[in-house]
Amino acid sequence: MASVYGFLTCLLLLLWNTNPAFGLSRTQAGRQPSPRAENLRPRRDVWANYQAMYPTAATSGAHQHNIYGTSANFSIFNVLDFGAVGDGKTDDFKAFQNALNAAATGGIVFVPPGQFAFLQNSTLTVPRGATLQGTYSTVPSHGVHDGSKPDVGSVLLPSGGRGSEDGCFIELSEDTTVAGLTIFYPDQLPQQVPQPYPWSLCLHGNNAAVTDIECLNCWNAVRAVAAARHYIARIQGQPINTGIYVDETYDIGRVEDVHWNPWYASDVTFMSWQLLHGRAFVFARTDWEYVLNTFAFGYAIGYHFIASKEGSCNGNFLGIGADMAANASVQVDASDPMGILITNGEFTAFVDPQFGTQYADSTQVVITAANKGAVSFSNSAFWGPANQIAKISGSGTTSFADCIFNKWDHDKKGNSAIEVENATGSLLVRGCDFQYPASQVDLGSTLKKAVITGNIISGSTNITGKALNTQIGMNADDNPS
Numbered sequence: 050m051a052s053v054y055g056f057l058t059c060l061l062l063l064l065w066n067t068n069p070a071f072g073l074s075r076t077q078a079g080r081q082p083s084p085r086a087e088n089l090r091p092r093r094d095v096w097a098n099y100q101a102m103y104p105t106a107a108t109s110g111a112h113q114h115n116i117y118g119t120s121a122n123f124s125i126f127n128v129l130d131f132g133a134v135g136d137g138k139t140d141d142f143k144a145f146q147n148a149l150n151a152a153a154t155g156g157i158v159f160v161p162p163g164q165f166a167f168l169q170n171s172t173l174t175v176p177r178g179a180t181l182q183g184t185y186s187t188v189p190s191h192g193v194h195d196g197s198k199p200d201v202g203s204v205l206l207p208s209g210g211r212g213s214e215d216g217c218f219i220e221l222s223e224d225t226t227v228a229g230l231t232i233f234y235p236d237q238l239p240q241q242v243p244q245p246y247p248w249s250l251c252l253h254g255n256n257a258a259v260t261d262i263e264c265l266n267c268w269n270a271v272r273a274v275a276a277a278r279h280y281i282a283r284i285q286g287q288p289i290n291t292g293i294y295v296d297e298t299y300d301i302g303r304v305e306d307v308h309w310n311p312w313y314a315s316d317v318t319f320m321s322w323q324l325l326h327g328r329a330f331v332f333a334r335t336d337w338e339y340v341l342n343t344f345a346f347g348y349a350i351g352y353h354f355i356a357s358k359e360g361s362c363n364g365n366f367l368g369i370g371a372d373m374a375a376n377a378s379v380q381v382d383a384s385d386p387m388g389i390l391i392t393n394g395e396f397t398a399f400v401d402p403q404f405g406t407q408y409a410d411s412t413q414v415v416i417t418a419a420n421k422g423a424v425s426f427s428n429s430a431f432w433g434p435a436n437q438i439a440k441i442s443g444s445g446t447t448s449f450a451d452c453i454f455n456k457w458d459h460d461k462k463g464n465s466a467i468e469v470e471n472a473t474g475s476l477l478v479r480g481c482d483f484q485y486p487a488s489q490v491d492l493g494s495t496l497k498k499a500v501i502t503g504n505i506i507s508g509s510t511n512i513t514g515k516a517l518n519t520q521i522g523m524n525a526d527d528n529p530s
């Protein structure tokens with residue numbers, strides 16, 4: 050019996066992995082709602098247990114608990130002690146803000162399990178030195194496609210500010226942290242055109258950090274502007290319009306272990322909007338940004354590099370991925386001369402036809418006319434069904450080294466994998482594997498320098514166009530040498 054179940058499980062996993070639409074329709078269809086206590090109430094016994102973990106804990110005043118002994122002034126403030134209700138209905142803004150103010154000298158505001166409503170268009174301000182801490186010590190994810198609210202752990206339910214993305218739900222200043230909770234917008238409905246809300250988490254000032262947070266259906270999830278050494282780690286969910294936005298950061302910011310996936314809505318109306326407009330990661334001016342282990346499914350653009358009035362980005366992107374990017378997995382409108390270094394990337398660009406955005410010209414890498422900086426891909430894999438691997442304009446240097454190009458020319462227009470359009474910079478393609486039997490490179494006529502060497506080619510070599518100085522050699526295709 051066990052082996053039969055094992056076999057069936059393998060079969061299911063196989064179906065799950067090989068059919069891109071399978072995961073979506075499954076969640077829409079027969080998902081069993083888990084048994085849930087509606088309007089889960091906050092539990093004071095959790096707080097009591099927490100105190101019990103620290104036998105030397107002393108209590109000074111109703112709201113202050115020195116848990117590491119009396120000599121260290123290290124305090125935890127429970128939002129319940131400040132009047133928070135957590136019944137999913139009562140506005141808990143004042144209680145949260147008062148608890149945060151109490152922690153202004155450095156302390157933790159603890160959010161027990163419960164559904165905490167924020168009914169107004171108001172901004173919770175985390176003062177310098179404070180941490181807003183929920184129950185999770187690693188990031189949760191809830192699939193609630195039936196429209197119900199997440200029912201475990203610390204859940205914040207903002208509903209104010211609907212209709213405009215101006216403003217912030219939670220603002221973090223210097224040396225602050227928000228961690229261990231879920232943010233869920235109860236009025237953002239999964240089967241309608243998504244509506245704007247203010248940014249969920251705004252980082253501003255040095256060393257602001259958000260960790261272990263689920264942005265389940267945020268409009269715009271995390272904004273780090275003028276946020277030197279921002280730390281954004283272990284964040285999951287389905288932000289609809291923008292996942293992470295970074296600008297004006299002049300000392301190294303970090304983004305790690307972020308996973309955006311349609312856990313909230315995979316409905317056609319909702320997803321069609323997200324696939325046409327949504328952007329998972331957006332980088333404007335940031336110096337030496339470090340981005341590690343990130344993934345996004347189902348956006349117009351996976352990684353978008355833009356210019357703001359402050360400038361553009363240079364940085365290190367390691368182990369990044371974008372699946373079902375409708376327009377582009379990576380789009381570079383601007384980058385710094387020192388460049389965007391992408392290593393071990395995994396990218397697919399396409400649109401599942403059920404979402405109706407077939408007119409999108411799905412391309413893995415789009416570099417537009419204004420870009421001047423270097424864009425370098427190494428040891429990265431690109432697979433489709435995309436129209437193209439790369440469309441390259443601008444005056445920078447673009448390079449692909451040890452990359453795998455699996456599928457392109459989906460619309461059968463005779464597109465080359467890499468197509469240069471009016472670019473006046475340089476192109477390097479070295480040691481790559483062109484796995485699909487269609488044209489490889491069209492160099493156009495405006496490039497300064499092109500080097501295409503040491504590649505493996507499926508079918509016959511077809512490299513068209515030429516640069517001022519073109520070097521092509523030592524490529525092996527399926528024809529005998």
Ligand SMILES: *[C@@H]1O[C@H](CO)[C@@H](O)[C@H](O)[C@H]1NC(C)=O
Pocket residue numbers: 119120121122154
């Ligand atoms: C703890 O903080 C209180 C209030 O800010 C202060 O009066 C007290 O001296 C501090 N205790 C220690 C040991 O630092």
Ligand SMILES: *[C@@H]1O[C@H](CO)[C@@H](O)[C@H](O)[C@H]1NC(C)=O
Pocket residue numbers: 170172210211212213215216217247
């Ligand atoms: C919400 O508040 C912000 C200011 O924080 C404001 O700019 C925005 O227009 C407000 N949104 C709505 C819908 O009133």
Ligand SMILES: *[C@@H]1O[C@H](CO)[C@@H](O)[C@H](O)[C@H]1NC(C)=O
Pocket residue numbers: 325326327328349350376408409410
């Ligand atoms: C994606 O491409 C479509 C079609 O060209 C365009 O209308 C849309 O604005 C693009 N989305 C983004 C985020 O650039």
Ligand SMILES: *[C@@H]1O[C@H](CO)[C@@H](O)[C@H](O)[C@H]1NC(C)=O
Pocket residue numbers: 418442470471
């Ligand atoms: C390239 O230049 C031609 C002629 O100026 C123009 O029509 C076309 O839109 C340009 N393509 C891009 C991608 O900039």
Ligand SMILES: *[C@@H]1O[C@H](CO)[C@@H](O)[C@H](O)[C@H]1NC(C)=O
Pocket residue numbers: 463464465488490491511512513
């Ligand atoms: C080579 O590629 C070009 C497009 O860049 C295409 O027009 C041409 O038909 C291709 N030649 C062969 C033999 O496939």
